[in-house]
Amino acid sequence: MLDFRPFAALGTFANDWLDAHYHFSFADYFDPARVNHGVLRVWNDDTIQPHTGFSPHGHRDMEIITYVRSGAVTHEDSLGNRGRTEAGQVQVMSAGTGIRHAEYNLEDQPTTLFQIWILPRAQGLAPRWETRPFPRTHGRFEILASGWPEDRAPLINQDARVLGATLDRGESVRHTLGGRAAYVVAARGRVRVGDLVLGPRDGVAVTDEDDLELMAEEETEIVMVEMV
Known part of the structure; x- marks a missing residue:
């Protein structure tokens, strides 16, 4: 089953430095039909203006993956980590028992990113942070973050994966879900998923599908999250 979530119908928030679109209920936006999709709790589509950002604030018991679409974000946290994650990289923060962090756009142009929150498989785990580039190969999914160490990707504490792919026009990719749930977003371009066509930043919640075929128009x- 495919549940289409068009970008134009997402929840929104805007102020002088942040333009946010919410695929799921978040902050003051609440839709009882869109609270989560399995263990996927948040998918925020953020544009952060230059020399602004999220000041220090706290989280706990959440896996937070940041996929930078353009620009860069600079991270600081209470564990002493500091790092810059730019387009073509992903950062993973396991909030665990508690962590305070800030995310700033220190660049001279806007930063666009997806902020993805996944519920952990257990509470009270040790907090951690990591950033890593990922290969921009065409025509196949690359694992950006995973709950399985053998995937050799940034680790998250859940039986789930975050995957990314770039497709040329007319190119397709097939992914076996075997009944696992998934959520797919077109970061840019247009892609056909079954009978649906996702435009830029549209999403689709997938349930009870064995195989998923995506063809680029x-x-x-x-970007996709798959979860047990």
């Missing part, structure tokens, strides 16, 4: 960048 133009050059397309896809």
